[in-house]
Amino acid sequence: MITIGINYIGGPGHDSSAAIAVDGSLKFAIAEERLTRRKQDSSFPIKAIQACLDFEGIKIEEVDEMVFGWPELNKHFATSIKLNFTGALKESFPRQALNYYRSLTSRNVKRYIESYQLKPKKITHLDHHFAHAWSVVPFLESEKSLIFIVDGRGISESTTVYLKNGFDLEVLERINFPNSLGLYYAEMTSMCGFRKYSDEWKVMGLAPFGKKSFDLSHLIASTSGSHTVNHKTLLNVEQLALNGKVIQRPESDEVAINDEDIKDLAHSAQYHYEQTILKFVKYYTNLYSIKSIGMAGGVGLNCKANGYLMRELQLEEFFIQPAATDDGTAIGAALYPFHLNNTIKKEQFYPYLGKEFTNDEIKEVLDKYHLDYQFIDEVEKDAASELAKEKIIGWFQGRDEFGPRALGNRSIVSNPGTAKMKDKVNEVVKYRESWRPFAPSLLKEEAENVLKNIKSSPYMILTDYVSEDYAEKIPAVVHVDGTLRPQTVDKDINLRYWNLINEFYIITGLPVVMNTSFNLKGEPNVCHPSDAVQTFFTSGLDILYLGNYKVKKKP
Numbered sequence: 001m002i003t004i005g006i007n008y009i010g011g012p013g014h015d016s017s018a019a020i021a022v023d024g025s026l027k028f029a030i031a032e033e034r035l036t037r038r039k040q041d042s043s044f045p046i047k048a049i050q051a052c053l054d055f056e057g058i059k060i061e062e063v064d065e066m067v068f069g070w071p072e073l074n075k076h077f078a079t080s081i082k083l084n085f086t087g088a089l090k091e092s093f094p095r096q097a098l099n100y101y102r103s104l105t106s107r108n109v110k111r112y113i114e115s116y117q118l119k120p121k122k123i124t125h126l127d128h129h130f131a132h133a134w135s136v137v138p139f140l141e142s143e144k145s146l147i148f149i150v151d152g153r154g155i156s157e158s159t160t161v162y163l164k165n166g167f168d169l170e171v172l173e174r175i176n177f178p179n180s181l182g183l184y185y186a187e188m189t190s191m192c193g194f195r196k197y198s199d200e201w202k203v204m205g206l207a208p209f210g211k212k213s214f215d216l217s218h219l220i221a222s223t224s225g226s227h228t229v230n231h232k233t234l235l236n237v238e239q240l241a242l243n244g245k246v247i248q249r250p251e252s253d254e255v256a257i258n259d260e261d262i263k264d265l266a267h268s269a270q271y272h273y274e275q276t277i278l279k280f281v282k283y284y285t286n287l288y289s290i291k292s293i294g295m296a297g298g299v300g301l302n303c304k305a306n307g308y309l310m311r312e313l314q315l316e317e318f319f320i321q322p323a324a325t326d327d328g329t330a331i332g333a334a335l336y337p338f339h340l341n342n343t344i345k346k347e348q349f350y351p352y353l354g355k356e357f358t359n360d361e362i363k364e365v366l367d368k369y370h371l372d373y374q375f376i377d378e379v380e381k382d383a384a385s386e387l388a389k390e391k392i393i394g395w396f397q398g399r400d401e402f403g404p405r406a407l408g409n410r411s412i413v414s415n416p417g418t419a420k421m422k423d424k425v426n427e428v429v430k431y432r433e434s435w436r437p438f439a440p441s442l443l444k445e446e447a448e449n450v451l452k453n454i455k456s457s458p459y460m461i462l463t464d465y466v467s468e469d470y471a472e473k474i475p476a477v478v479h480v481d482g483t484l485r486p487q488t489v490d491k492d493i494n495l496r497y498w499n500l501i502n503e504f505y506i507i508t509g510l511p512v513v514m515n516t517s518f519n520l521k522g523e524p525n526v527c528h529p530s531d532a533v534q535t536f537f538t539s540g541l542d543i544l545y546l547g548n549y550k551v552k553k554k555p
């Protein structure tokens with residue numbers, strides 16, 4: 001059986017994507033943004049669907065089931081109308097609702113299916129949180145686990161807790177919008193002057209610069225396996241009265257790092273989220289005596305809170321779907337039908353699910369642009385020696401990563417040994433806020449020497465503290481509070497990236513490189529070799545490695 005899973009909802013969606021599974025195994029997945037070059041693209045993922053078909057070398061007619069990670073249009077619209085009436089969306093009815101309806105109908109699924117002549121044998125729709133949950137289920141080792149889906153809003157749901165037994169799921173709790181942890185964090189992101197539902201990680205990065213000055217317990221709390229978010233105060237908030245002060249939302253995102261109140265607000269917002277999610281999750285882990293957890297939904301990308309949960313609850317298994325936002329529902333949607341016909345398999349999640357290009361295909365692109373290049377046999381050794389000389393390199397290898405993190409196949413890699421490297425990469429490549437931290441990739445074998453607690457973190461989705469030994473050695477990847485967001489690189493999963501770090505280790509004594517996604521500010525991560533070439537020549541990158549080819553800029 002062949003299935004295609006899709007994340008697409010029409011008007012208000014984001015991160016459209018498609019995934020293909022064959023006989024119970026996930027084969028390929030890609031977000032539409034990587035192909036259209038529009039970040040978080042919400043359009044119908046026709047390019048992603050075509051890429052899935054191309055990967056398997058099949059036609060759409062051969063697909064047995066096309067599964068959407070959202071219910072049908074009428075359910076979404078009916079819920080939105082209800083939320084409008086209750087004031088939860090703070091939009092005036094009927095004008096906003098009508099606009100919303102027009103936006104949905106003009107971009108509805110049936111319309112695209114017809115216009116693109118997509119004729120799979122069957123089309124089905126899943127509950128949104130159920131699709132998120134199935135992006136986790138086959139990748140958990142334990143028979144019994146708790147799964148937490150936490151996002152802004154599905155149809156009406158914002159948090160769902162499932163008990164997983166084998167491949168069966170039982171809903172333990174469902175909390176509806178606007179009582180939403182995603183809404184809380186998004187509005188706090190906005191209050192710090194950043195873009196909500198987009199720049200949440202900036203709050204996480206800013207938090208350690210502030211203090212826990214503000215008591216936000218009237219805005220967010222958790223009791224007896226539930227949580228409450230004060231949406232009446234928070235929705236589209238412009239100012240907050242806290243500790244006898246009125247905090248105004250800054251006009252621009254550049255204010256944050258120089259404003260003590262905003263830094264304290266970021267710290268307090270993160271602190272209160274961490275306390276709430278800890279109490280909420282702990283309630284269930286205690287009740288069911290389960291130490292295996294799965295998580296998905298956009299709030300699952302809060303790596304600082306994830307690290308805190310891992311340490312405080314001493315979890316034995318904690319799998320957070322790396323594509324935690326809605327793009328990941330394509331995976332869940334593609335895999336769920338195999339449970340129904342008893343052919344689903346338990347497997348380790350493999351994040352390199354996208355496109356790959358051969359050396360010949362890369363050469364064709366380099367020739368097209370009339371570039372000077374060299375073919376290097378031992379490309380890892382060559383790149384490591386350039387990193388040791390503090391060159392910043394573009395590293396384009398193997399299959400594209402699925403999800404927001406670059407994990408060594410579409411990465412900008414540099415030397416973490418001097419603090420100035422962080423500023424250099426920020427200035428010449430990323431053009432982003434100088435205070436935001438970069439993450440390390442390290443040899444898995446060295447994790448216990450470099451990190452304080454975590455032995456494995458393959459997807460860069462948990463923070464940990466740096467060990468005393470390494471605190472001074474890798475300043476470019478350690479944040480002001482001594483934390484880092486590591487990727488432990490496993491030889492058996494990504495040999496070429498492991499070799500690069502190992503060669504760097506041999507030269508410098510550091511089993512760690514600095515890794516950031518291969519894109520400029522505001523753009524999606526590169527996918528095609530021509531995206532990489534374009535980014536290389538419009539940034540301050542020193543050297544580009546694509547497969548075995550090395551490209552330099554002319555002096």
Ligand SMILES: [Fe+2]
Binds near residue numbers: 153
């Ligand atoms: Fe979602």
